[in-house]
Amino acid sequence: MTSQLVRPTTGAVRRDARQKVTGEARYAVDRTPPGCLHACPVPATVARGRVTAVHAEAVLQRPGVRAVLTHENAPRLGEADDPTLLLLQDDRVPHRGWYVAVVVADTPEIAREAAEVLDVDYAVEDHDVLLRADHPDLYTPEEANGGHPAVRERGDFAPAFAASPVRVDATYSMSALHNHPMEPHASTARWEDGGLTVYDSSQGASTVRDVLAGLFELPPERVTVVSAFVGGGFGSKGTPRPPCVLASMASRHTGRPVRLVLPRRELAAVVGHRAPTVQRVRIGASEEGVISALSHEVVTQTSTVKEFVEQAAVPARAMYTSPHSFTGHRVVALDVPSPSWMRAPGEASGMYALESAMDELAGAVGVDPVELRLRNEPDAEPDSGKPFSSRGLADCLREGARRFGWEGRDPRPGVRRDGDLLWGTGVASATYPVLLSPCKASAHAGPDGLYTVRVDATDIGTGARTVLAQIAAEALGVPLDSVRVELGSSVLPDAPVAGGSSGTGSWGWAAHKACTALREELAGRSGPLPSEGVTVEADTEEETGQESPYARHAFGAHFAEVRVDTVTGEVRVSRLLGVYAAGRILNPRTARSQFIGGMTMGLGMALTEHSTMDPAFGDYTERDLASYHVPACADVPAIEAHWVEEHDPHLNPMGSKGIGEIGIVGTAAAIANAVHHATGVRLRDLPLTPDRLLPHLR
Amino acid sequence: MEPVDRTAPAGETPEGAPEAVSTLTLRVNGTARTLTVDNRTTLLDALRDHLDLTGSKKGCDHGQCGACTVLLDGRRVNSCLLLAVVCAGASVTTVEGLSDGDRLHPVQEAFVARDALQCGYCTPGQICSAVALLHEAADGQPSYVTPPERSPDGPVSLTPEEIRERMSGNICRCGAYPNIVDAIEEAAR
Numbered sequence: 060m061t062s063q064l065v066r067p068t069t070g071a072v073r074r075d076a077r078q079k080v081t082g083e084a085r086y087a088v089d090r091t092p093p094g095c096l097h098a099c100p101v102p103a104t105v106a107r108g109r110v111t112a113v114h115a116e117a118v119l120q121r122p123g124v125r126a127v128l129t130h131e132n133a134p135r136l137g138e139a140d141d142p143t144l145l146l147l148q149d150d151r152v153p154h155r156g157w158y159v160a161v162v163v164a165d166t167p168e169i170a171r172e173a174a175e176v177l178d179v180d181y182a183v184e185d186h187d188v189l190l191r192a193d194h195p196d197l198y199t200p201e202e203a204n205g206g207h208p209a210v211r212e213r214g215d216f217a218p219a220f221a222a223s224p225v226r227v228d229a230t231y232s233m234s235a236l237h238n239h240p241m242e243p244h245a246s247t248a249r250w251e252d253g254g255l256t257v258y259d260s261s262q263g264a265s266t267v268r269d270v271l272a273g274l275f276e277l278p279p280e281r282v283t284v285v286s287a288f289v290g291g292g293f294g295s296k297g298t299p300r301p302p303c304v305l306a307s308m309a310s311r312h313t314g315r316p317v318r319l320v321l322p323r324r325e326l327a328a329v330v331g332h333r334a335p336t337v338q339r340v341r342i343g344a345s346e347e348g349v350i351s352a353l354s355h356e357v358v359t360q361t362s363t364v365k366e367f368v369e370q371a372a373v374p375a376r377a378m379y380t381s382p383h384s385f386t387g388h389r390v391v392a393l394d395v396p397s398p399s400w401m402r403a404p405g406e407a408s409g410m411y412a413l414e415s416a417m418d419e420l421a422g423a424v425g426v427d428p429v430e431l432r433l434r435n436e437p438d439a440e441p442d443s444g445k446p447f448s449s450r451g452l453a454d455c456l457r458e459g460a461r462r463f464g465w466e467g468r469d470p471r472p473g474v475r476r477d478g479d480l481l482w483g484t485g486v487a488s489a490t491y492p493v494l495l496s497p498c499k500a501s502a503h504a505g506p507d508g509l510y511t512v513r514v515d516a517t518d519i520g521t522g523a524r525t526v527l528a529q530i531a532a533e534a535l536g537v538p539l540d541s542v543r544v545e546l547g548s549s550v551l552p553d554a555p556v557a558g559g560s561s562g563t564g565s566w567g568w569a570a571h572k573a574c575t576a577l578r579e580e581l582a583g584r585s586g587p588l589p590s591e592g593v594t595v596e597a598d599t600e601e602e603t604g605q606e607s608p609y610a611r612h613a614f615g616a617h618f619a620e621v622r623v624d625t626v627t628g629e630v631r632v633s634r635l636l637g638v639y640a641a642g643r644i645l646n647p648r649t650a651r652s653q654f655i656g657g658m659t660m661g662l663g664m665a666l667t668e669h670s671t672m673d674p675a676f677g678d679y680t681e682r683d684l685a686s687y688h689v690p691a692c693a694d695v696p697a698i699e700a701h702w703v704e705e706h707d708p709h710l711n712p713m714g715s716k717g718i719g720e721i722g723i724v725g726t727a728a729a730i731a732n733a734v735h736h737a738t739g740v741r742l743r744d745l746p747l748t749p750d751r752l753l754p755h756l757r
Numbered sequence: 758m759e760p761v762d763r764t765a766p767a768g769e770t771p772e773g774a775p776e777a778v779s780t781l782t783l784r785v786n787g788t789a790r791t792l793t794v795d796n797r798t799t800l801l802d803a804l805r806d807h808l809d810l811t812g813s814k815k816g817c818d819h820g821q822c823g824a825c826t827v828l829l830d831g832r833r834v835n836s837c838l839l840l841a842v843v844c845a846g847a848s849v850t851t852v853e854g855l856s857d858g859d860r861l862h863p864v865q866e867a868f869v870a871r872d873a874l875q876c877g878y879c880t881p882g883q884i885c886s887a888v889a890l891l892h893e894a895a896d897g898q899p900s901y902v903t904p905p906e907r908s909p910d911g912p913v914s915l916t917p918e919e920i921r922e923r924m925s926g927n928i929c930r931c932g933a934y935p936n937i938v939d940a941i942e943e944a945a946r
């Protein structure tokens with residue numbers, strides 16, 4: 060059961076690789092201007108209540124302390140759609156870790172010590188932080204994340220399920236998960252001449268600029284936000300976060316530039332995370348495994364600050380034949396940190412449950428899990444009835460099965476033993492929607508024969524600098540090395556965030572449009588270019604605003620092989636393979652990195668990552684990288700990522716679908732299914748840590 | 758604020774700093790640097806905030822991620838776990854000191870060639886760690902996975918398993934591990 064390792068080294072080399080391997084790349088925290096002060100935020104130490112006093116005087120007497128900002132003296136903020144940014148505006152503590160003060164000092168050491176000794180009095184109230192599937196305050200929201208309707212019904216699920224000869228009814232749960240990008244969130248802010256400049260660790264500088272302009276009641280053109288290099292985000296930097304607000308406040312208050320870096324241990328409470336979910340999946344099928352009734356019901360939590368509903372039931376609306384279907388979400392607002400986007404919100408969590416249930420169905424009907432999925436391929440998107448613009452799931456499953464050596468797999472669970480180890484294999488499907496947002500870009504031709512594309516895209520590690528240059532060079536019909544790309548600053552044409560796997564499609568479309576227009580403009584000219592060159596601007600508002608008549612999704616298939624130690628309960632992944640159908644792959648080198656990166660995060664989700672809510676203290680107990688276990692090098696085998704050719708004319712001029720998130724989507728289910736195949740034990744609660752597995756192995 | 762790179766001048770005593778400061782000399786990337794720091798300043802913060810060597814990154818400040826890895830007298834250390842004052846007189850090599858002018862170190866070259874990075878935030882630490890790892894293996898220092906039956910004097914052969922084990926102190930949330938292992942294998946050849 061081996062397949063050849065493929066390590067494609069084709070595709071343009073990542074443009075900023077040299078800056079990153081030499082340490083030249085400057086991130087938000089690497090831009091400390093002269094005279095910069097240092098701010099340290101103070102997190103609430105109660106889970107719910109009110110701040111009754113902040114004893115700032117004692118701290119202000121310390122040498123080097125410049126200011127203590129609290130809800131009593133902090134600048135008043137204007138409007139924000141996101142209430143997690145309305146910081147230091149009132150005395151309310153909605154959850155532990157919520158910021159109640161900021162200390163500003165001459166050095167980071169002084170600020171940190173002062174923040175630690177700052178005395179804050181609270182009026183404490185009882186808190187409620189535990190998600191339960193029978194919580195009395197659960198309600199059905201209007202929408203889940205992404206604007207999806209919370210509930211969808213087709214046909215009549217209950218009677219169809221009752222009448223099905225084969226029924227699976229299983230409930231899966233997952234603890235909260237944290238993004239933990241390697242670069243903690245940070246901002247360096249400076250007010251100057253009534254304007255604000257912020258170096259921010261963000262997935263979208265245009266958005267941060269607009270939000271700061273709203274909060275500080277400035278015209279957007281007086282705010283500049285730079286996010287040139289960003290040390291990962293995975294969704295947690297997709298919306299503005301406390302550092303840019305607090306650093307800007309502190310700078311306005313002190314009249315000096317201010318740098319604020321969040322300590323790793325505070326990230327768990329203030330920059331979002333994947334909310335825990337309890338998911339009940341019911342599938343009614345024929346003896347042959349063809350689905351007639353499918354229900355996916357999600358229970359999750361949000362904070363009292365804002366409503367965020369992990370849309371975990373949404374993928375079930377697109378995946379399989381299901382004439383009778385119910386998909387719905389219920390949520391409860393608890394005294395907990397606000398959840399938000401974490402890589403593939405909805406898909407990663409929902410597909411863990413759905414793809415585990417499909418594996419259970421395969422077992423129940425005695426059909427191979429790959430074959431079972433092929434038997435449930437729909438002709439059109441079940442929920443909308445729209446035709447698929449392209450649907451490569453079957454190709455991915457077949458190609459993955461071939462490469463992985465799936466054929467001839469013994470379906471019996473718990474029979475492959477090698478000393479103390481049990482081993483097995485598992486498969487799961489993956490999906491991610493094609494999302495696109497309006498974007499602006501400009502293209503410039505200089506008299507020196509060089510071209511410059513300008514767009515406020517953000518390269519959070521995806522390779523945007525590289526792939527945008529490729530798109531531009533192709534549209535212009537010029538060599539790649541004659542194209543420069545400027546991105547990562549709000550002084551550039553406005554662009555949407557690096558999120559929803561939509562960056563390349565959205566920014567690339569605008570760059571393509573500007574370059575195509577520039578090429579036409581140049582073709583109509585004769586003689587040398589003027590000394591200032593020629594610039595063309597483009598905006599894709601109109602194109603991206605049109606609703607597609609097609610259902611557009613990327614698909615994938617994940618295959619995993621695991622070895623389970625029956626003495627320790629430890630699961631080791633020995634092989635992991637993904638095959639994707641994601642439109643045209645623009646750069647094999649950087650695409651492969653994104654796919655394996657997503658699969659690595661999926662491995663963590665399956666086996667090591669979890670955030671536990673402490674009922675007494677009301678916060679997540681895993682608040683550092685020693686307790687929140689992201690996969691380390693020794694946890695990760697030589698992962699394979701492949702793709703099938705897909706020519707889809709209904710996407711964007713490049714023919715690309717997003718690839719940043721789909722890698723995580725089916726990985727956890729594939730691994731969990733492999734653990735079941737290895738051991739015969741079906742645990743329905745992630746992650747599959749030794750303490751959970753071991754009692755079942757004896 | 759210009760969108761350009763600037764920093765406070767090196768060696769300046771911070772305004773309003775407490776009495777508990779020390780002046781020390783470090784040999785950084787081959788050059789003697791004298792600086793005055795708060796005694797609580799870590800080696801990492803001294804490099805970043807006092808010497809403007811921002812290549813070394815802070816991922817956790819707790820010795821849990823490896824982003825701050827530098828070579829101290831040739832050995833890899835987590836610079837966030839060391840106070841600058843205890844390093845007085847020592848030789849420090851940071852990622853900025855690995856290349857020879859425009860010529861990248863073979864490990865840096867291999868990281869570029871193998872796309873062994875995405876966001877790049879862990880990368881300086883990964884690279885410093887890898888450079889030290891090559892020396893440790895050449896020196897014959899065993900790891901947890903080194904076969905006990907090998908000859909104790911010779912170098913340790915750097916299988917992917919050896920590399921994975923020895924690189925597990927450097928976390929990469931972007932998940933570049935398979936490419937990092939490839940790159941180090943390539944550099945070891």
Ligand code: FES
Nearest residue numbers: 818820822823837
């Ligand atoms: S910053 Fe030093 S180990 Fe993480």
Ligand code: FES
Nearest residue numbers: 875877929930931
């Ligand atoms: S490249 Fe982003 S953390 Fe390693």
